[in-house]
Amino acid sequence: MSKRTEIQTILEDFKPRVGQELTVMGWVRAFRSNRFIALNDGTSMGTLQVVVDFEQIPEDVLKQISFHACIKATGKLVESQGAGQDVELLADTVEILGAANPEEYPMQPKVQSLEFLREKAHFRMRTNTFSAVFRIRHGIAYAVHKYYNDNGYFYMHTPIITGSDAEGAGEMFRVTNLDISNPPRTEEGEVDFKEDFFEKPTNLTVSGQLQAEIGALALGKVYTFGPTFRAENSNTSRHLAEFWMIEPEVAFYDIFDNMDLAEDFCKYLINHILENYSAELEFLDQRIQNLEKNMPKNERRAMGLIETLRFVVDNDFERITYTDAVNILRNSKPYKKGKFEYDVEWGKDLQAEHERYLVEKKFQKPVIVRDYPASIKAFYMRMNDEQEGVPGKTVAAMDVLFPGIGEVIGGSQREERLDVLKTRMADMNVHEEELWWYLELRKFGGAPHAGFGLGFERMVQFITGMGNIRDVIAFPRTPGNAEF
RNA sequence: GCCUCAGUAGCUCAGCUGGUUAGAGCGGCGGACUGUUAAUCCGUAGGUCAUAGGUUCAAGUCCUAUCUGAGGCGCCA
Numbered sequence A: 001m002s003k004r005t006e007i008q009t010i011l012e013d014f015k016p017r018v019g020q021e022l023t024v025m026g027w028v029r030a031f032r033s034n035r036f037i038a039l040n041d042g043t044s045m046g047t048l049q050v051v052v053d054f055e056q057i058p059e060d061v062l063k064q065i066s067f068h069a070c071i072k073a074t075g076k077l078v079e080s081q082g083a084g085q086d087v088e089l090l091a092d093t094v095e096i097l098g099a100a101n102p103e104e105y106p107m108q109p110k111v112q113s114l115e116f117l118r119e120k121a122h123f124r125m126r127t128n129t130f131s132a133v134f135r136i137r138h139g140i141a142y143a144v145h146k147y148y149n150d151n152g153y154f155y156m157h158t159p160i161i162t163g164s165d166a167e168g169a170g171e172m173f174r175v176t177n178l179d180i181s182n183p184p185r186t187e188e189g190e191v192d193f194k195e196d197f198f199e200k201p202t203n204l205t206v207s208g209q210l211q212a213e214i215g216a217l218a219l220g221k222v223y224t225f226g227p228t229f230r231a232e233n234s235n236t237s238r239h240l241a242e243f244w245m246i247e248p249e250v251a252f253y254d255i256f257d258n259m260d261l262a263e264d265f266c267k268y269l270i271n272h273i274l275e276n277y278s279a280e281l282e283f284l285d286q287r288i289q290n291l292e293k294n295m296p297k298n299e300r301r302a303m304g305l306i307e308t309l310r311f312v313v314d315n316d317f318e319r320i321t322y323t324d325a326v327n328i329l330r331n332s333k334p335y336k337k338g339k340f341e342y343d344v345e346w347g348k349d350l351q352a353e354h355e356r357y358l359v360e361k362k363f364q365k366p367v368i369v370r371d372y373p374a375s376i377k378a379f380y381m382r383m384n385d386e387q388e389g390v391p392g393k394t395v396a397a398m399d400v401l402f403p404g405i406g407e408v409i410g411g412s413q414r415e416e417r418l419d420v421l422k423t424r425m426a427d428m429n430v431h432e433e434e435l436w437w438y439l440e441l442r443k444f445g446g447a448p449h450a451g452f453g454l455g456f457e458r459m460v461q462f463i464t465g466m467g468n469i470r471d472v473i474a475f476p477r478t479p480g481n482a483e484f
Numbered sequence B: 001g002c003c004u005c006a007g008u009a010g011c012u013c014a015g016c017u018g019g020u021u022a023g024a025g026c027g028g029c030g031g032a033c034u035g036u037u038a039a040u041c042c043g044u045a046g047g048u049c050a051u052a053g054g055u056u057c058a059a060g061u062c063c064u065a066u067c068u069g070a071g072g073c074g075c076c077a
Helices: A006-012 A059-063 A114-118 A130-151 A209-219 A255-277 A278-292 A305-314 A323-332 A352-363 A418-427 A433-445 A456-464
Strands: A022-033 A037-042 A048-051 A071-081 A087-098 A202-203 A220-231 A242-251 A318-321 A367-374 A394-402 A406-413 A447-454
Touching: A006 A022, A006 A048, A006 A130, A022 A048, A022 A087, A037 A114, A048 A323, A059 A087, A071 A406, A087 A394, A087 A433, A114 A406, A130 A220, A130 A255, A130 A278, A209 A220, A209 A242, A209 A433, A209 A447, A242 A255, A242 A456, A255 A278, A255 A305, A255 A394, A255 A406, A255 A456, A278 A305, A318 A352, A323 A367, A352 A367, A352 A394, A352 A406, A394 A447, A406 A456, A418 A433
Parallel strands: A048 A087, A318 A367
Antiparallel strands: A022 A037, A022 A071, A037 A048, A071 A087, A220 A242, A242 A447, A367 A394, A394 A406, A406 A447
16 A cells, blocks of 8 residues: 555645645545545544546546545645635546445435434444544543543553452443353252352453552552443433443542542543644534524523533532532422422432532532432442531542533542441441452551542543433443444 | 333435325436535436234224334433
8 A cells, every 4th residue: 555645634734745746545525526525534524625637537436436435546735726725636546445335325425313323333433523523532531541641640450350249330241151041050059150260250340449449559549441331221321331431549539639630630631622622622513503503592502512611621610518419409499399300308319400400500510519428329438527517427429510411420538447348338238258358458558548430431422512422432332232 | 120202215304183196305326517615407216104913984194012213210430
């Protein structure tokens, strides 16, 4: 394959290349007037105009220049006579690398619904919307590593297969190589996992946190960034059975340090995209505006996408306690008018409608809620001292709530006191034998520490403005769907 | 898992209270067009109305079941 010049390289710095003979390769976005090809190679939002002379190009080649056909074109880069672009390539030769017969190819040069494109996951990345989303997705992933590396954290790989089912984050996927239609049985008739690969029941991980704590209590500051699996039968626009989660875990951090980290980290990620993917953001912003043009005003976003991102970066997140939240909600208009479907009562978890009120109506910016009732939170969260005006026991837990998405981060200061932890585990029916190593971390050289989990796709959703989480991961896994 | 809505041409949709041969735009195909920018213009072919039953003289339209999709809720990241 001869050398190609990437289209983004040409577009961002065309001046020194004018007059040069170049080869480009990419997918046809449009073929106008039998003469002008808009060519995109995925390197950016932009297209390079390739101009062909029908007297120079064989007719069978010309005929195959159709939507999303892959071509190679060689010619001279010149300043464009047309108004829409700075430069264009006058093609001496055009080669069809991969034709795309329009009579059979399902993609069309027009706006197609996200639902339809979801069924064409192998082609949807070629569209403006999805190529923008996936370039930004990469950008966020890169920024995650850059942020932690620049701040002295170590990237830690926690296991995908776990032998513990006490991680307390929902239903798990069983991992086994037993013959499930005829598994070996014990004398009592139970499935005999002694015969299984690991000689015990194992599952796909629902969180790397417990292992990350091991890292934090040795390396000080660590983070994980890997796939996470939940076998919940969740059918919503913000849940996946397989998703990516970022979990920093930091020794000597308390809940307040944890909140500072969460806020700073979110802002860094958003800033990185604002600074490096403005063309993609502008496209997505425009896309949403076009979509909302036909909607009633009250269903439209209060701010544009870029405006929202700037606003989040420029303003402090609101920080309140769970008890504050309950008081605010009980004094709110919708509560008094009986508009909430679920009651607000100290000790009950906040429902999505309550969180949405706090974030979208009351504060109109990200909100960090902390100090939740102990009874509704996981065993490893640190028990708070009793506080005045608070009716029950609380733990140092925190949720970061974003507009439109809800919970993006869930975290806590961890319980480092062995006796308190043991009591909590007993109360919540978590077996000590399974987590003996977790307890020994407290017994030997323990330290106060804290951390959180950030749902990567939810952050991608927020930054791209995509409404459905299935449209920010290349191959979504949801109940009843594992195609591609 | 629960609730609601939807499934008509390749795509997006129209088809009023059941009533002749099922419509449009875009896309495709054929043609015109060598400075276009969602190119334009002319012509043309596409449909077991999701599937299976049922009601009726008559069903795209009503009823039942199933499948698929979307939105909301719960679980959470």
